[in-house]
Amino acid sequence: MEELPVKSVIVVPVQFEGRDYAQKRTMLIVGTTPTGEYICNNFTSDKRYKDNEKFQANVYIPKTHENGLKFNSYIKCDTQYIVPKDYAGISQLSIHITDDQFNTVLQRTSQVKDIIVEHVGNTKQNEMKQYTDKILETLDKFKMDPQLMKDFVAFSSKFYSYSLRNKMLIYMQNPFATFVASYTGWQQLGYNVLKGSSSLRIFRPIENVTFLRNGESIKISEATNEEKIKIGKGELKTYTQISYIKYNVFDISQTTCPKEDYPKLYSMGYASLEHKELYDVTKDFIETSGFTVEEKNLPTISLNGYCNTQENSIVINSKLNDTERLNTLLHEYAHGLLHKTSTQPTAVKEFEAESLSMMLHHRLGLEIDDNSKLYVCNSYQSIDKDLFAIGESFERLSKAFKFIEKGISDSAKSKGFDISNSRELSLGAKKEKQSNIAHGQSDKQPNIINRNFIQDL
Structure with a gap:
């Protein structure tokens, strides 16, 4: 947004301590600081401020057709807000204040002895910057120590x-x-956070969607039915602004949740007896996504399997046990998918494919062998770090992981058991599924070509 002149009326989302949401405030720009921030006075429609014996500093601004106010309002002159010009979420309103009203605001503000000054955004932005700096520092450590990167890859599969x-x-x-x-999330799940537990601080995005009505920014929720129809047809343009608020979370170990309930909330791996079922549902998903999977009696037991990206085929050594077959299938599919669709340099492609394989193994509770860990470290070391955008790399990994994890989960549900949270088989649903198959009913979707997978994501 271009720099706004004094007398402009703006809406500013203000984050207050103790609240997990931003409250919009209408403000009048009355000046700028030596460092370039806006100095603003706040509007209020609260009728309590009409009592000028108690609130002598306030300036009454009645609504008129000319000034565009919706309510009779008061401009508070005992408090001023310092707002950075680049503060996220600022929008200008088509409200006009007369010169006399503006000068009265300036005069009464100057007469206040102990004026309250609130810095909007600075505390929050500084905190965001501090966290960002810590993140960048940690990423730099990853570049120097591939072992840390390996640990973070496994950690990422949980989040x-x-x-x-x-x-x-x-x-x-x-x-x-x-x-x-x-x-509150833990309370809704039926558990409490242990007294004295320190929260983990993250940031939650808040999406604000607005449109313009006579030059004024209006929330979608306040649109008329006619305006909603125009928005739905694309005839009325909307504007989306993303802001971030502090959000406190707690790990499951900080709650009253007993360990026997842990599998209800997140995957803790699967017993070896279940690996055959997991192999079957994973194979089903992979075939649905466009690869063929064949089990062959390969000439050597040292070759667990391979992937031919030219033919979209994966071959698994039939001599392997259930756990080894599942391990190999996940590994070959991760490499096959990313090798076929990625446009990254070979070193990055190898690192991402092996990392994706490791994340999938970790998600399904499979043991990650030392060779895989070493391969991740070695492939990461071979990347040109000056040209490597680690953030973009993990975004690609996250998207690919979500796609595969959802595909395997959906495939499992179609066969009658749920791997999204619990390890318990739903035998009733499994029998129903088998009954449907026996009657010729199948919900298997047509094959999907993965050629533009990463680009489409």
């Missing part, structure tokens, strides 16, 4: 739905965290 920034924040505060929720 794949979180942004890289929040993953990093959780990791820096508790590298052993497994499942987090807010204080």
Whole structure:
């Protein structure tokens, strides 16, 4: 947004301590600081401020057709707000204050002996910058120590739905965290946070969608039915602004949740007897996504399997046991998918493919062998760090992981058991599924070509 002149009326989302949301305030720009921030006075429609014996500093501004106010308002002159010009969420309103009213605001503000000055955004932005600096510092450590990168790759599989920034924040505060929720979130799940527990600080995005009505920014929720129809048809443009608020979460280990309930909330791996079922549902998903999977009697037991990206085929050594077959299938699919679709340099492609394989193994509770860990470290060391955007790399990994994790979970549900949270088989649903198959009913979708997978994401 371009720099606004004095007398402009703006809306500013203000974050107050103790609240997990931003409250919009209408403000009048009355000047600028030597360092370039806006100096603002706040509007209020609260009728209590009409009592000028108690609130002598306030200036009454009645609503008129000319000034565009919706309510009779008062401009408070005992408090001023310092707002950075680049503060996220600022929007200008088509409200006009006369010169006399503006001068009265300036005069009464100058007469206040102990004026309150609130800095909007600075505390929050400084805190955000401090966290960002810590994240960058940790990423630099990753570049120097591939072992740390390997540990973070495994950690990421537990928080794949979180942004890289929040993953990093959780990791820096508790590298052993497994499942987090807010204080009220744990209560809704039926558990309490243990007294004296220190929260993990992350940032939650808040999306504000508005449109313009006669030059004024209006929330979607306040749109008329006619305006909603125009928005739905694309005839009325909307504007989306993302701001971030502090958000406190607690790890499951900080709650009254007993260990026997842990599997209800997050995956803790699967018994070896279940690996055959996991192999079957994973194979089903992979075939649905466009690869063929074939089990062959390969000439050597040292070759567990391979992936031919030209033919979209994966071959698994039939001599392997269930756990080894599942390990190999996940490994070959991760490499096959990213090698076929990634546009990154070979070193980055190898690192991401092996990292994705490790994340999938960790998600399903499979043991990660030393060779895989070593390969991740070695492939990371071979990357040109000056050209490597680690944030973008983890965004690609996160998207690919979500795609595969969801595919395997959906495939499992279609076969009658749920791997999204619990390890328990739903035998009734499994029998129903088998009954449907026996009657010729199948919900298997047509094959999907993965050629533009990463680009489409």
